[in-house]
Amino acid sequence: MCGIVGYVGTKEVTPILLDGLTRLEYRGYDSAGIAISAGDELVVRKTKGRLAVLKDLVQGDTGVSGNVGIGHTRWATHGEPNDVNSHPQESRSGKFVVVHNGVIDNYLELKNKLLRHGYEFISETDTEVIAHLIEYYYKGDILDTLIRVQNKLEGSYALGVLCADAPDQITVIRKDSPLIIGECPHGKIMASDIPAMLKYTRDFYELGEKETAVLTKDSITFYDINKEELQKDTFHVDWDIDAAEKGGFEHFMMKEITEQPRAVTDTISPHIRDGKVFFEDLPLGFDKFYITACGSAYHAGIIGKNIIQQLARISVETELASEFRYANPIITENTLVIIVSQSGETADSLAALRYAKDKGAATLAIVNVVGSSIAKEADYVIFTNAGPEIAVATTKAYSCQLAVFYLLAIHLGTERGTIDAEHAARLLDELKEIPAKIEKILGDKEQVQFLASRHYAAKDVFFIGRGLDYAAGLEASLKLKEISYIHSEAYAAGELKHGTIALIEKDSLVVAIATSEKLFDKLMSNVMVVKARGAQVLGLTWEGNGIESTCDFALYIPKTEDVFTPSLSIIPLQLFSYYVASMRGLDIDKPRNLAKSVTIE
Ligand code: M6R
Numbered sequence: 182m183c184g185i186v187g188y189v190g191t192k193e194v195t196p197i198l199l200d201g202l203t204r205l206e207y208r209g210y211d212s213a214g215i216a217i218s219a220g221d222e223l224v225v226r227k228t229k230g231r232l233a234v235l236k237d238l239v240q241g242d243t244g245v246s247g248n249v250g251i252g253h254t255r256w257a258t259h260g261e262p263n264d265v266n267s268h269p270q271e272s273r274s275g276k277f278v279v280v281h282n283g284v285i286d287n288y289l290e291l292k293n294k295l296l297r298h299g300y301e302f303i304s305e306t307d308t309e310v311i312a313h314l315i316e317y318y319y320k321g322d323i324l325d326t327l328i329r330v331q332n333k334l335e336g337s338y339a340l341g342v343l344c345a346d347a348p349d350q351i352t353v354i355r356k357d358s359p360l361i362i363g364e365c366p367h368g369k370i371m372a373s374d375i376p377a378m379l380k381y382t383r384d385f386y387e388l389g390e391k392e393t394a395v396l397t398k399d400s401i402t403f404y405d406i407n408k409e410e411l412q413k414d415t416f417h418v419d420w421d422i423d424a425a426e427k428g429g430f431e432h433f434m435m436k437e438i439t440e441q442p443r444a445v446t447d448t449i450s451p452h453i454r455d456g457k458v459f460f461e462d463l464p465l466g467f468d469k470f471y472i473t474a475c476g477s478a479y480h481a482g483i484i485g486k487n488i489i490q491q492l493a494r495i496s497v498e499t500e501l502a503s504e505f506r507y508a509n510p511i512i513t514e515n516t517l518v519i520i521v522s523q524s525g526e527t528a529d530s531l532a533a534l535r536y537a538k539d540k541g542a543a544t545l546a547i548v549n550v551v552g553s554s555i556a557k558e559a560d561y562v563i564f565t566n567a568g569p570e571i572a573v574a575t576t577k578a579y580s581c582q583l584a585v586f587y588l589l590a591i592h593l594g595t596e597r598g599t600i601d602a603e604h605a606a607r608l609l610d611e612l613k614e615i616p617a618k619i620e621k622i623l624g625d626k627e628q629v630q631f632l633a634s635r636h637y638a639a640k641d642v643f644f645i646g647r648g649l650d651y652a653a654g655l656e657a658s659l660k661l662k663e664i665s666y667i668h669s670e671a672y673a674a675g676e677l678k679h680g681t682i683a684l685i686e687k688d689s690l691v692v693a694i695a696t697s698e699k700l701f702d703k704l705m706s707n708v709m710v711v712k713a714r715g716a717q718v719l720g721l722t723w724e725g726n727g728i729e730s731t732c733d734f735a736l737y738i739p740k741t742e743d744v745f746t747p748s749l750s751i752i753p754l755q756l757f758s759y760y761v762a763s764m765r766g767l768d769i770d771k772p773r774n775l776a777k778s779v780t781i782e
Pocket residue numbers: 475476477478479521522523524525526527530573574575576659660663777778779
């Protein structure tokens with residue numbers, strides 16, 4: 182996730198762009214840049230680092246003066262954060278300059294085509310491909326060209342484009358990434374998000390899917406994919422700037438929960454080609470995996486172990502990163518150690534990575550932050566494209582980690598022949614449906630809110646499940662305790678009787694995660710046992726599997742293949758934790774004693 186901004190009007194553009202980018206920095210902050218239309222040339226200034234570095238760079242720079250410009254604050258996806266990979270990206274002749282928020286899935290294919298036509302690339306970004314592609318198709322009309330280029334792009338994009346031949350306009354185009362346009366008394370403004378524009382206007386247009394708009398000082402003209410002109414109405418926003426940064430939500434955590442469908446799509450789509458999973462350069466000849474990580478990333482790893490073993494029949498061990506180097510793991514040259522981390526900076530995970538490399542293992546990092554230490558030091562990296570996660574309690578990064586494990590398991594299973602092509606295709610089809618199913622769960626928050634209102638004063642909460650449901654319970658339990666401060670434990674349901682059942686008393690809340698058809702009956706027996714000790718049971722199962730007669734309360738998720746249930750069951754449980762913490766009046770985004778990135782061992 183990145184932030185883009187653009188302005189055309191009568192005011193000096195640089196302060197407006199920098200101000201807008203300041204408001205978008207929450208969307209990405211590893212590098213930033215601006216491009217200004219200055220007569221018949223386009224002037225670009227960009228740099229690695231936070232926006233403050235860019236502000237210092239352009240301070241007193243007389244070259245960046247004008248009334249038309251675009252800006253970008255980056256959250257790296259393709260290529261590490263450095264000056265060259267920063268946006269804006271320029272075309273070969275410098276006639277076109279582009280800022281981009283999104284991920285181009287087919288950028289390699291397009292890049293190869295352009296390479297064959299003699300184009301050279303200086304960055305590792307997917308955006309440079311767009312800049313060159315515009316130049317390749319340009320025949321004198323930037324609007325026609327962008328509409329044509331749009332047909333070649335797969336993935337998500339919101340683009341702001343400057344063309345030296347049309348120095349008084351900005352052309353914007355989008356699909357699956359947001360782009361809002363505002364009308365202010367002295368010109369027109371556009372951005373990825375409303376906060377960047379609130380200082381200038383409160384009335385906005387939303388650019389629709391695959392629509393294009395041309396912004397000049399005096400006009401905004403909208404076009405559909407066939408270049409038919411569109412009429413649009415504005416919408417009005419009353420939010421204050423702080424609320425706007427959170428997209429109108431009260432907390433970043435809720436904003437990030439609702440971003441999960443997009444984040445999962447952006448994570449899986451770059452690795453799906455021609456109906457198959459694809460990973461560039463990822464070797465296969467390993468006979469043993471370790472998965473090591475901390476906190477929620479470790480919980481994702483437990484699910485990863487289960488599904489890789491099920492689908493690819495490779496032996497996988499999970500180990501907490503803080504324990505890995507003391508556990509004397511058995512590592513050979515055929516061992517792959519997978520390190521999972523949102524931040525890529527967690528000290529214990531980094532230490533586990535270094536230990537594994539030292540012992541001769543190959544290492545694969547599943548990381549959200551491009552350019553982070555773990556991403557740089559691992560032999561292979563798969564990025565979760567969740568975008569910046571600000572709330573301490575992870576939600577969207579965790580969901581994306583699961584998505585990567587599904588891709589890996591399907592890929593390995595196919596390559597090793599442990600699942601046949603038909604099975605792999607069925608799983609992949611279902612994986613592609615997961616974002617829509619998450620969206621469906623998010624569309625029905627009221628029931629979760631109601632249940633939270635019944636239980637927010639609980640002293641202890643137990644999550645029980647079997648197999649993947651148990652693994653999902655570990656994450657649900659961590660979510661609840663870290664933001665609500667309620668004592669909570671997750672237990673493999675069959676293990677309760679070996680001790681923990683002693684803690685169950687009248688009105689203890691037990692959340693029974695029962696999404697596996699195979700294990701459903703067994704789990705219901707465990708439910709009967711805790712109910713007999715007076716527990717109140719909240720059952721979570723698939724739609725159509727009425728459990729009101731067995732459980733005191735019920736939550737439902739859409740039906741999916743058993744292996745994918747953790748991606749769905751966690752969503753209402755994230756919401757449950759959120760609402761419980763909210764009803765307890767707690768600081769949800771910054772829970773006590775915790776930090777977003779734990780850089781001490
Ligand atoms: O950045 P990482 O994924 O390496 O962080 C690992 C844990 O610190 C993290 O998942 C932590 O458990 C979260 N606060 C859970 O919500």
